[in-house]
Amino acid sequence: MLEKITDTREKRALFSESRFVFLGEAIHGVAEFTRFRLAVARRFFCENSILLFEADSTGMLLSHQRRETAYLRLKNFPLVMRTQEILQLLTWGIDRQIPCLGIDCIPRHDLTDFPPNWQPQRRHEVAEFIKMKSSTDYFEQRDARMAGNLLIAAMNYPKHRMLIMLHNLHIKRQGSRENNGLRLRSVREHLEEIMPEQSTAIAQLARGGRALHNDLTPFDFQIDDPLSLETHLDGVNHILLPASRIPPDRVAWHHAFERETLPVREQYEGCLVYGRVHIPRLV
Numbered sequence: 001m002l003e004k005i006t007d008t009r010e011k012r013a014l015f016s017e018s019r020f021v022f023l024g025e026a027i028h029g030v031a032e033f034t035r036f037r038l039a040v041a042r043r044f045f046c047e048n049s050i051l052l053f054e055a056d057s058t059g060m061l062l063s064h065q066r067r068e069t070a071y072l073r074l075k076n077f078p079l080v081m082r083t084q085e086i087l088q089l090l091t092w093g094i095d096r097q098i099p100c101l102g103i104d105c106i107p108r109h110d111l112t113d114f115p116p117n118w119q120p121q122r123r124h125e126v127a128e129f130i131k132m133k134s135s136t137d138y139f140e141q142r143d144a145r146m147a148g149n150l151l152i153a154a155m156n157y158p159k160h161r162m163l164i165m166l167h168n169l170h171i172k173r174q175g176s177r178e179n180n181g182l183r184l185r186s187v188r189e190h191l192e193e194i195m196p197e198q199s200t201a202i203a204q205l206a207r208g209g210r211a212l213h214n215d216l217t218p219f220d221f222q223i224d225d226p227l228s229l230e231t232h233l234d235g236v237n238h239i240l241l242p243a244s245r246i247p248p249d250r251v252a253w254h255h256a257f258e259r260e261t262l263p264v265r266e267q268y269e270g271c272l273v274y275g276r277v278h279i280p281r282l283v
Contacts, residue, residue, distance in 0.1 A: 020191065022166065023165050028054075034083065036204065041163055051101070053103075054166045058121075063109075074086065078106075078108070087283060107125055132145075144190055168205075181258075200270075205271055206275075230253060232246075232250060237274065237276070238272065238274045240273075242269065242270045246263075246264055248263055252271070
């Protein structure tokens with residue numbers, strides 16, 4: 001796995017030169033995407049670092065303060081992320097005393113598990129989420145709130161680098177310029193307004209294989225679009241491409257079923273592309 005990130009200085013720079021490294025994934029339910037995140041953490045985020053997940057922000061903070069085991073922290077994650085691969089990543093971080101936090105505003109940690117002095121704020125968060133969920137701009141509000149939670153973490157750990165693990169949609173440089181239903185001002189865009197030129201985004205893509213939908217339904221997919229970056233792979237299992245090596249007209253596919261509109265090299269500093277991927281091992 002490490003050969004993908006250590007063979008050239010240009011590739012190493014993707015993970016070592018920015019304070020905020022966004023490492024995405026086209027589909028949550030893919031084993032290889034999480035394994036690569038662990039490889040990146042081991043190589044570049046061993047010291048003075050924070051691991052930030054697409055998981056319940058307040059719940060993860062409570063779990064961190066309680067020093068819970070990796071297994072117990074899985075309750076802060078959506079079901080599709082409660083996997084052996086995420087468990088290994090959490091265990092690695094916890095064993096090295098690296099804070100493992102969340103930035104998502106979706107409440108997953110049970111209200112009754114919070115101590116009494118936390119419960120009024122938690123009830124407010126739950127009420128706000130219910131209100132937000134029924135609004136017409138739910139996704140925009142969610143990314144704005146995730147960015148706010150990321151900023152809080154950055155202020156609480158001002159000397160730490162951050163590995164931020166979200167779906168590709170949340171890490172784009174110019175998600176607000178998409179021309180269809182995928183238009184979304186990303187977490188990264190919000191962050192750049194406050195803390196410019198401190199971020200790098202690397203997407204993870206796959207041409208085909210088997211994955212899990214968010215409801216845990218398995219599905220098979222194969223992308224054959226000749227203008228997609230996924231088909232740029234030519235007989236290799238995986239390839240990490242800095243933006244400078246990505247053809248200017250190539251686009252990516254969202255969750256393997258929806259074609260994006262802006263060229264990939266305008267959205268990310270780099271992309272890791274797999275030929276074939278597999279479903280994760282659910283806990």
